[in-house]
Amino acid sequence: MRTQSRRRPPRATLAAVAAGTLLAPLLSGCWVGAGGAGSGGDAVNVLMVNNPQMVALQKLTAAHFTKDTGIKVNFTVLPENDVRDKISQDFANQAGQYDVATLSNYEIPIYARNGWLKEMDPYVGEDPGYDEQDVLKPMRQSLTGDDGKLYGQPFYGESSFLMYRKDLLEREGLTMPANPTWKEVGEIAAKLDGAEPGMKGICLRGLPGWGEVMAPLTTVVNTFGGTWFDEDWNARLDSPEWLEATKFYVDLVREHGEAGAAQSGFAECLNNTTQGKTAMWYDATSAAGSLESANSPVKGKMGYAPAPVEKTESAGWLYTWAWGIQNASRNPDNAWRFVSWASGKEYEQLVGDEIGWSSVPAGKRASTYENPDYRAEAGAFQEMTRKAIEQARPDDPGVQPRPAPGIQFVGIPEFTDLGTQVSQEISAAIAGRQSVESALKKSQQLAEEISEEYEGR
Template sequence: MRTHSRRRPRALLAVATAGALISPLLTGCWAGAGGAGSGGSSLNVLMVNNPQMVELQKLTAAHFTKETGIKVSFTVLPENDVRDKISQDFANQAGQYDVATLSNYEIPIYAKNGWLNELDDYVADDKGFDQKDVLAPMRQSLTGEDGKLYGQPFYGESSFLMYRKDVFKKAGVKMPAHPTWQQVAKLAAKVDGVQSGMKGICLRGLPGWGELTAPLSTVVNTFGGTWFDKDWKAKLNSPEFEKATKFYVDLVRKHGESGAAQSGFAECLNNLTQGKTAMWYDATSAAGSLESAKSPVKGKIGYVPAPTEKTKSAGWLYTWAWGIQKASPNHDKAWKFISWASGKEYEKLVGEKFGWSNVPAGKRASTYTYPEYRKEAAAFEDVTRAAIEGARPRDPGVQPRPAPGIQFVDIPEFTDLGTKVSQEISAAIAGRQSVDTALSKSQKLAEEVSEEYEGR
């Protein structure tokens, strides 16, 4: 029997879990809405250091600033660091940064907390932006509970299965057009070791709510499991969640990459690129790197939808998007930047300057009509678009959900919960404990979150 501690106030809980902000709030560091925004003819933009953002940084002065006169000062940080810095500045409404890269996980939460400026009026007035061209799942995922729009996608992704076509041919096996996970497991066994040093599949085992938890949750969904039922009852010890987790752990232990417990997106991308694995289930955004001019596996990779079991689709939905801080004094200038960075003309600019496989795709229908993009991304663009359009963030499984999200549960507590659970599952992948033990510990962690939400 678990003990019931005194419940924390919801507002305080949201701030605490969104970025470990209790300390600055209690020590008088509140800057308020009159914070030190950039002001004048300049903007401060805080963004993740992904390759597409670095390219944006290179293009801004010669194009956006030249056209508008608005100077942009970028702060570019690794993902974990940028999330912490954004959550601190936006939760405090310090106004130091006008625009930041936020995902479809954060934006509904930040919007609910009143930290973001809504964008509907800007979209309505900016006819050249063409909001209807933005893919529907992206628009929906960046909308708050109030039905208002709070973000614009810079690029979007789902997930799919990537495999070495030449290795499959050598092994005498064929990839189904729409594989199930059971079929994938059999294929992994057959291609494991076909080439010296090559494993059957790469799956993330690195702890993190955005690492291991992401692909695992999609497997849980399609196996019939869920983190919480519609009444917020924790379900990590359900037969479906247990079956999915044991399947994932067994597959990666038997036929997965060496050092799986410390392998994330970057490591699996490296493994597939270097011929160390025959399959990889992960983000559709990986295809651009695999098919780049310098990739040793360019033209050798096949792409099929995320494997399923009980659901019609299983791919996740994710976007790095732009959000405007409510406390910023530069809302109009911030929108001009977002309109440029997420607009059609910017995609064409990237195609011309860096190559069409580098275009920040996955957000606009028009992207898939450009002949140059279709030619360079021919191997994966149709599968990617279908995966994004088929994603069901509000209905990803076989049962009703209490909150949206495919590879996450869209509540502030999930960053902490998802990370702690992933640490337990990663330990099982490493062989340090059983899946049963990992899920028993994880269920207790999830029940603590249930206490906060049950009956709401």
Template structure:
């Protein structure tokens, strides 16, 4: 997840933001803290940069509420948000959090419930928020704890012209075996072109974002409902071997180091004929200056034993429980995640920059659809079919599709991914990688079983 949501050119933005955030004013630290101000801590993704530029002349002008932004790169902002919310320091009123953190923070009572504000603000129109997004930000108490700013699922992107030249028709709902067969047929269709790009770069949000969806649809899971580790189970092993074998046989050059950005570049440069990854990538593929604009087709995430397989991710807004300015914080969230804000971005920045993937109405907006015609409906469908509570073939102990929503998963997933990436590089076997992964998962599972036994 680290970089898959960023558009082309974000590296330059990150450099700029890193420099700017050291200065007071545009992005520099918490400001005055008066009664009519709030402090917002957020990631420096391009959509947030647009938001920051639009806030003073629109939100502040309308409400009189000044917003003091602190903007940081993703890894840095995650660390700072974790420290801020866990300590309940109250320095920041609002933070950009994802559907990974929100349920964890809700259980710890670090984040404020929003349900009462939603009920009193009918213009926000919670029913317009795509159901899986609402579900992923709802606590076990039934209350909503976050509102999405933009979201994504995953799907299969492919070169229509390359498949057509080979006489291949992409199935409306492809299976992974069908995708593997197509990858073999289009491999080397053009000089230097490989059949498919799949992430091989270590990381819980890199390699294991797509791979865990493959595990799910093959019938596997990280843990059973009663916290039994399943990392070296037959289904998990079959899925991982399939993934590793596919990328080794027909995948991109340098696969063990390839993450979202590398696969995006490979697709744009016609180095691969297919790519399974985030729906948010389509905006870059269909950008006006993209060499593959108009050449791409979009199919649902491949399946095996499940009806759907796309992941679910969102950058969202949450209010720190310790905030003393929750009313003003909600006003900001209602504006930033509202329908009018999307129209504002379309008019002031450009419709291709709209923070989409969260509202049904976005996919009925003719102006947005003009710029996103190729991928809007596949994206909406992928998100609406994502089920964070039931992503596989058996009950789970925690929600999450491409992750397990527990604090220990980033470390667990990253450690196991390092060995799987080594298997892609041919330095170890999948069996050995997952045998070690099972031990690590067993340590995590034991802690949860012990906690349950004490209740």
């Protein structure tokens, strides 16, 4: 823990702190990199998260990519928290055990700054079939380093929006505004409580985690006029805007949200919505594919609206699971061939043909949204998803200048720890174990420690 009296360290020290923060969860372990083993021959070692889209990729690779190129791909697939830890150690040490890893638009600019990633512009320039300009502009920008160079390619992307049971709104004589405010959503949630036996008006994440409850809550804070830090790195979690936004969120989920909200994350809200336990859900646009899948009980019953706003024109977040190539990779050319295939148009067509168009890793290419097969199967949500991604403003998500990019996160290494600690305080307020005022007072103290590190930069 940093002390309040600590003087601001020089930039070289801050770089070390940044790397150390990314590695912090690993320091208690004894795992050591492969000592130069890396990938051998034509093989490529890929470390990736165990999301359904990646599992499908793993199943398709040998019969298609390896068959066509002769390049064997060795996959290591882990849950999100575990994969982040393993990636941070291997890439920070430049151990070279893995050539490619799944990284988000949070990590890629930080990793690029530390010299851990291979620049991708030369590969893109020599691979016209990849069609970099087809990648949606917000995705390209979010995977660009401080030097303006590309360091990642998206596998799939998402924003956030409001999902709601349009059949229930119609039955209850309610109308969802084309661009709803949070106050309007709160009023609708109250009226939909009990619309069906045991049904709650809305589902919102309450599970601790910088990528769980803090993701949707931070978008609410943004549009209510708040920010984690002002442009001079002053912590602002004790501002009236943070208090108003957090009280609104906590009160809404406590009064009209799902049972056990403090333990509910993306997966729990997906289950609740699919099973008809909640009438509305604000979360990732990627959830719509599951809600509209062939075996979903709510297929055809859902409506979709932009992320609710208050003081901003838009409020949706921006997130992508992307591919990064380790700078120490011994097979960077083959690594790029895998990345180019896995993020290319050809792969999307393959998934559409073999698995189904609702399973395509969308949210990254303009051509996807022009594909008639995809539009036919994803018609209920595809246009709203594309619009949400294109309107996302990672460099300007609120009403004031920010010192670091990010909509649902702050693009600094320390945010993983800060966001997680703050999320625990917020979740405790959702559980009724403390007041919102108490949660934010503690959170402000945590954020002020980060302010000390960055003031004057």
